[in-house]
Amino acid sequence: MMTVRRIRPDEWREVKALRLRALADPIANLAFLDTLPNASAQPDSFWQDRARNSAEGDDAAQFIAVSDGGDWAGTVTVLRHSERSDTGLVVGVFVTPEHRGSHTIEALLEAAAQWARGRGWTELVLEVHVDNGRAVAAYERCGFTRTGEITEHVNGTEYVMSRPLAAGTTRRLLLVNGPNLNLLGTREPEIYGTATLRDVEDTVADTAAVLGYEVRAVQSNHEGVLIDAIHAARDDCAGIVINPGGLTHTSVVLRDALTGVTLPFAEVHISDVHAREEFRHHSYLHDVAAVRVIGEGVAGYARAVRRLIALIP
Numbered sequence: 001m002m003t004v005r006r007i008r009p010d011e012w013r014e015v016k017a018l019r020l021r022a023l024a025d026p027i028a029n030l031a032f033l034d035t036l037p038n039a040s041a042q043p044d045s046f047w048q049d050r051a052r053n054s055a056e057g058d059d060a061a062q063f064i065a066v067s068d069g070g071d072w073a074g075t076v077t078v079l080r081h082s083e084r085s086d087t088g089l090v091v092g093v094f095v096t097p098e099h100r101g102s103h104t105i106e107a108l109l110e111a112a113a114q115w116a117r118g119r120g121w122t123e124l125v126l127e128v129h130v131d132n133g134r135a136v137a138a139y140e141r142c143g144f145t146r147t148g149e150i151t152e153h154v155n156g157t158e159y160v161m162s163r164p165l166a167a168g169t170t171r172r173l174l175l176v177n178g179p180n181l182n183l184l185g186t187r188e189p190e191i192y193g194t195a196t197l198r199d200v201e202d203t204v205a206d207t208a209a210v211l212g213y214e215v216r217a218v219q220s221n222h223e224g225v226l227i228d229a230i231h232a233a234r235d236d237c238a239g240i241v242i243n244p245g246g247l248t249h250t251s252v253v254l255r256d257a258l259t260g261v262t263l264p265f266a267e268v269h270i271s272d273v274h275a276r277e278e279f280r281h282h283s284y285l286h287d288v289a290a291v292r293v294i295g296e297g298v299a300g301y302a303r304a305v306r307r308l309i310a311l312i313p
């Protein structure tokens, strides 16, 4: 299994290592306008700036595929096109030889497409060397077609390929926080940490946005309000991330609502419920949740979002 995510600003060493690997690769280096000696000579500040911009910027995003073993299997970067404001330019595509042919490129380009769509862009374009038939075939599998244009670069002739990004396809998740979670960050920091509900909602929205999803967030201390929000999700959401709070251990009604709407959902608990009182060990959702993240603090919400989205077709 491969996880695709945007890079983090502090990952400049890994960004550099993967880039140098790409430039050293005899096939992949056809694709790059840079050279290994030039990239190797760049100071740390170059890689630090590059990682920061593509981790946090609105005009650039670098995605990586991370294998189960934790190694970086591939990367794709999307930049705002310098001449067409509604277009993303895909650059820096590289998959390590050991991960080629395992749908890594599809997953990376899908993440890039979703991010670009989230920016309101309507098209992705890229350039691919005419001698790189394998890459042309991979891009075609990912929905790119040749536009008929060709460009000339120092490393030879390239085809221009483009892929439309259908409008109005931004997908949405419902984030549900149950009773008492409005108190997050104000009490019991030794159990729940210091992040507030607002922090949780922001983290979930940011994580989902990278993958092209919007989030509608609801918190309520009233079971019926939560049930109504879950029912409404049927109309416009692709999945649900829920921390049901104490209702986890008591509510058949909540379970019925979640199974009734037939959306995949992720059950999140900030604390390690299994290490706490006996009555917290049982969850009415444990056998129907598509994803469960327990005891990873507030960061567990972001992981739940990524795992849930990976399951949505």
Ligand code: CA2
Binding pocket: 179, 180, 181, 183, 184, 185, 186, 187, 188, 192, 243, 244, 245, 246, 247, 248, 268, 269, 270, 271, 272, 273, 280
């Ligand atoms: O660990 C979790 O996320 C829980 O779902 C939180 C629930 C608890 O009943 C579950 O057993 C585990 C409680 C949420 C109450 O949140 C508070 C946060 C700060 C201060 C007081 C309550």
